[in-house]
Amino acid sequence: MSETTGARERRPRTDAQRNRTHILDVAERHFSEHGITGSLDAIAKRAGVGAGTLYRHFPNRDALLAALLRARDEDLMTRRDEIRREEADSAAALAQWLDALGRWATAFDGLPEPLRAALTEDSSPLALTCQGYVTDTDEFLRAAQRDGGARPEVRGRDLFLGVLATAWVRGAAMADESSARALTAMMRSGWAGPARIARTVSDAPHRPDQT
Amino acid sequence: MSETTGARERRPRTDAQRNRTHILDVAERHFSEHGITGSLDAIAKRAGVGAGTLYRHFPNRDALLAALLRARDEDLMTRRDEIRREEADSAAALAQWLDALGRWATAFDGLPEPLRAALTEDSSPLALTCQGYVTDTDEFLRAAQRDGGARPEVRGRDLFLGVLATAWVRGAAMADESSARALTAMMRSGWAGPARIARTVSDAPHRPDQT
Amino acid sequence: MSETTGARERRPRTDAQRNRTHILDVAERHFSEHGITGSLDAIAKRAGVGAGTLYRHFPNRDALLAALLRARDEDLMTRRDEIRREEADSAAALAQWLDALGRWATAFDGLPEPLRAALTEDSSPLALTCQGYVTDTDEFLRAAQRDGGARPEVRGRDLFLGVLATAWVRGAAMADESSARALTAMMRSGWAGPARIARTVSDAPHRPDQT
Amino acid sequence: MSETTGARERRPRTDAQRNRTHILDVAERHFSEHGITGSLDAIAKRAGVGAGTLYRHFPNRDALLAALLRARDEDLMTRRDEIRREEADSAAALAQWLDALGRWATAFDGLPEPLRAALTEDSSPLALTCQGYVTDTDEFLRAAQRDGGARPEVRGRDLFLGVLATAWVRGAAMADESSARALTAMMRSGWAGPARIARTVSDAPHRPDQT
DNA sequence: AATGAATGAGTTTTCATTCAT
DNA sequence: AATGAATGAAAACTCATTCAT
Numbered sequence: 001m002s003e004t005t006g007a008r009e010r011r012p013r014t015d016a017q018r019n020r021t022h023i024l025d026v027a028e029r030h031f032s033e034h035g036i037t038g039s040l041d042a043i044a045k046r047a048g049v050g051a052g053t054l055y056r057h058f059p060n061r062d063a064l065l066a067a068l069l070r071a072r073d074e075d076l077m078t079r080r081d082e083i084r085r086e087e088a089d090s091a092a093a094l095a096q097w098l099d100a101l102g103r104w105a106t107a108f109d110g111l112p113e114p115l116r117a118a119l120t121e122d123s124s125p126l127a128l129t130c131q132g133y134v135t136d137t138d139e140f141l142r143a144a145q146r147d148g149g150a151r152p153e154v155r156g157r158d159l160f161l162g163v164l165a166t167a168w169v170r171g172a173a174m175a176d177e178s179s180a181r182a183l184t185a186m187m188r189s190g191w192a193g194p195a196r197i198a199r200t201v202s203d204a205p206h207r208p209d210q211t
Numbered sequence: 212m213s214e215t216t217g218a219r220e221r222r223p224r225t226d227a228q229r230n231r232t233h234i235l236d237v238a239e240r241h242f243s244e245h246g247i248t249g250s251l252d253a254i255a256k257r258a259g260v261g262a263g264t265l266y267r268h269f270p271n272r273d274a275l276l277a278a279l280l281r282a283r284d285e286d287l288m289t290r291r292d293e294i295r296r297e298e299a300d301s302a303a304a305l306a307q308w309l310d311a312l313g314r315w316a317t318a319f320d321g322l323p324e325p326l327r328a329a330l331t332e333d334s335s336p337l338a339l340t341c342q343g344y345v346t347d348t349d350e351f352l353r354a355a356q357r358d359g360g361a362r363p364e365v366r367g368r369d370l371f372l373g374v375l376a377t378a379w380v381r382g383a384a385m386a387d388e389s390s391a392r393a394l395t396a397m398m399r400s401g402w403a404g405p406a407r408i409a410r411t412v413s414d415a416p417h418r419p420d421q422t
Numbered sequence: 423m424s425e426t427t428g429a430r431e432r433r434p435r436t437d438a439q440r441n442r443t444h445i446l447d448v449a450e451r452h453f454s455e456h457g458i459t460g461s462l463d464a465i466a467k468r469a470g471v472g473a474g475t476l477y478r479h480f481p482n483r484d485a486l487l488a489a490l491l492r493a494r495d496e497d498l499m500t501r502r503d504e505i506r507r508e509e510a511d512s513a514a515a516l517a518q519w520l521d522a523l524g525r526w527a528t529a530f531d532g533l534p535e536p537l538r539a540a541l542t543e544d545s546s547p548l549a550l551t552c553q554g555y556v557t558d559t560d561e562f563l564r565a566a567q568r569d570g571g572a573r574p575e576v577r578g579r580d581l582f583l584g585v586l587a588t589a590w591v592r593g594a595a596m597a598d599e600s601s602a603r604a605l606t607a608m609m610r611s612g613w614a615g616p617a618r619i620a621r622t623v624s625d626a627p628h629r630p631d632q633t
Numbered sequence: 634m635s636e637t638t639g640a641r642e643r644r645p646r647t648d649a650q651r652n653r654t655h656i657l658d659v660a661e662r663h664f665s666e667h668g669i670t671g672s673l674d675a676i677a678k679r680a681g682v683g684a685g686t687l688y689r690h691f692p693n694r695d696a697l698l699a700a701l702l703r704a705r706d707e708d709l710m711t712r713r714d715e716i717r718r719e720e721a722d723s724a725a726a727l728a729q730w731l732d733a734l735g736r737w738a739t740a741f742d743g744l745p746e747p748l749r750a751a752l753t754e755d756s757s758p759l760a761l762t763c764q765g766y767v768t769d770t771d772e773f774l775r776a777a778q779r780d781g782g783a784r785p786e787v788r789g790r791d792l793f794l795g796v797l798a799t800a801w802v803r804g805a806a807m808a809d810e811s812s813a814r815a816l817t818a819m820m821r822s823g824w825a826g827p828a829r830i831a832r833t834v835s836d837a838p839h840r841p842d843q844t
Numbered sequence: 845a846a847t848g849a850a851t852g853a854g855t856t857t858t859c860a861t862t863c864a865t
Numbered sequence: 866a867a868t869g870a871a872t873g874a875a876a877a878c879t880c881a882t883t884c885a886t
Binding site: 153161162182 | 327328330331365366368369372373375376377379380382386387389390393394396397398399400401402
Binding site: 437438441466471472473474475478 | 845846847848849
């Protein structure tokens with residue numbers, strides 16, 4: 001991205017840019033229609049470029065995916081700012097943000113998988129994207145916690161993963177929508193409100209409470 | 212032709228059974244090491260049998276998977292009965308059952324995926340298995356609901372999917388254990404306690420489009 | 423699988439015969455529906471017998487085929503005798519016989535192939551069957567030739583192969599029926615009538631390379 | 634390889650072309666030796682290229698076959714023009730054309746089968762090839778019909794199928810050459826000569842005289 | 845006689861990625 | 866920069882036939 005200033009010749013840059021954009025357009029359509037596991041070759045062909053060209057721009061599937069998501073980043077950021085501006089209730093704001101994230105993670109069939117992987121692999125081009133949203137989530141979360149609208153033991157990362165998991169349950173073609181909603185509701189009960197007292201299995205008999 | 216009962220009637224079967232068992236052993240190991248997407252041919256080779264033999268016993272990956280899970284079924288059933296016997300608190304019993312299910316669904320890397328798919332496909336050999344556990348979950352759930360330990364609007368299927376989703380988050384090698392625990396806890400807050408109409412995002416007045 | 427009921431011990435011969443007949447029935451149906459290239463295993467399964475049983479009775483596909491055709495042999499022989507009895511005109515008799523043969527060779531999709539192979543291989547169980555019909559054809563042919571109704575240079579084998587070729591053209595599901603009829607008509611012009619004088623390509627003096 | 638004519642403008646193409654040609658050479662040899670049902674993988678291996686390379690050039694067996702035949706197309710067209718030029722007798726010309734076609738259809742063992750299939754399937758790469766030759770046959774045929782050297786009821790398609798059928802009879806290694814010749818001769822009697830409504834078996838209630 | 849398990853080579857096809865031009 | 870050819874390992878599944886029981 002950073003401009004290498006120079007600009008000695010004129011078209012190479014323009015041409016490449018045009019190609020890049022076109023590939024992204026085609027990939028967006030292709031992934032939307034066939035899920036993210038479709039063949040990259042098919043995308044190159046559909047875009048009318050050689051496979052090499054595609055790989056020059058996006059060295060692997062995750063890179064392509066990351067670029068596509070980056071294109072949606074703007075929307076998500078707009079939405080984030082909108083929520084911040086318009087939602088005074090910090091807990092409601094967090095809920096709305098998670099909702100927006102959920103829609104983002106459902107953009108393509110199969111998307112949650114590489115996103116989750118990116119969260120732990122960290123070498124993926126998707127990792128950065130995810131980290132950014134985890135941070136955003138953390139911000140919303142902290143605000144809600146400050147206001148007593150979210151439990152203190154919850155972490156942004158957990159919520160982000162929860163959103164991914166819900167998107168994963170929805171699966172292809174929004175199957176199991178009702179279960180996804182139920183999960184969302186359950187999760188909300190889990191982070192909303194003051195510190196819980198519920199005894200979890202792993203804590204066994206009487207958990208110490210972390211007021 | 213069956214009953215010659217009496218004497219040593221089943222030699223051919225013994226051989227096949229031995230093979231079957233051996234294949235299962237090998238598959239168990241292979242799936243544990245390489246995840247469930249590993250090549251079936253590789254398993255056959257590793258088991259020292261022809262590919263045809265494997266396919267005779269297990270016509271496809273799901274069938275093999277189902278057989279492997281069936282081997283664990285006994286454990287799970289034992290655990291279920293144990294919980295029933297020993298845990299008087301129905302909500303705690305449900306929690307423990309979900310915990311056991313969670314461990315079951317984490318047996319192999321990638322397992323949650325076909326399990327979720329089976330839940331909606333219904334033609335898979337895994338479908339039956341899943342349905343059984345959904346039913347078990349429903350039983351635990353109903354008991355808890357009767358006792359006021361679980362909210363009435365929750366369904367067994369939702370909990371089962373929640374467990375799968377949590378197992379999915381854990382991913383390979385228990386990668387995100389802490390987040391998985393957090394999710395489990397959140398989910399518990401969601402189903403535990405008396406009825407309460409959780410305010411979901413969609414109730415928020417200003418966001419019309421996400422019913 | 424059907425009823426193997428009865429007392430198991432005493433009827434080796436009867437039992438085997440029953441099996442054989444049943445396999446033939448099933449094979450007939452199977453070949454009729456799926457063509458002769460279908461898997462023999464499938465037939466065994468459909469007949470409810472082990473693959474070994476099928477192979478004991480019919481060591482290979484051609485043997486099974488030959489047995490099936492033998493079952494139809496009776497019909498064909500009846501037809502032959504009928505023609506002999508009822509058709510005074512020897513040329514017309516030959517035509518009718520070829521017609522009957524044509525229907526016989528169209529019994530199963532793909533049948534002409536092994537029949538032709540059998541004609542040259544001679545080790546096939548089908549060879550005998552074919553030879554028999556070639557002989558029959560020869561008889562009809564000689565009669566016609568004696569009466570001047572068929573050209574002297576034609577051989578029964580040629581006519582038999584011509585019938586097979588026509589059946590082959592018809593192919594699956596009687597496709598290209600009109601062409602098959604056209605071929606039959608052309609062939610008839612070829613054998614009917616007195617010795618021809620037509621100069622054939624191969625007689626042509628100027629074309630040296632196509633002997 | 635060979636002609637580096639003019640400026641060496643097409644390197645990438647040259648490479649591919651070389652490969653393509655080489656694959657065709659090998660396929661030609663392989664099909665000649667093992668019939669057209671031989672394994673494509675084996676051809677790739679024998680050509681020293683990856684299976685993918687073969688499939689890039691020829692997506693399926695029919696495409697490969699079509700390419701091989703196209704290589705022979707030139708010869709056939711040359712022969713066609715030669716016949717047109719040199720054979721004044723239109724019926725003899727047709728006969729010679731059918732003869733040439735017959736040799737073309739005998740190029741590989743098993744070739745007639747896909748050719749016949751292509752005639753009715755029409756989606757195969759072979760279909761075009763066949764259609765072209767049917768058209769050519771029609772032209773020769775019409776000329777002969779105009780001159781009274783061929784019967785008016787015959788169609789080019791029938792003759793083409795007749796040629797295929799004859800090639801089919803010949804089978805592997807020109808097995809039944811004499812019968813194939815006999816068939817050819819019979820067919821010729823069928824199309825040659827002036828119009829005559831051939832009486833087919835089914836029409837013949839009691840055939841009059843053959844004196 | 846019957847069974848049906850085992851064999852294992854064999855076929856088609858796909859794809860991510862590299863690399864020569 | 867772009868191209869698109871080449872790679873070649875995989876993967877899934879089939880089937881005729883044999884053979885131990």
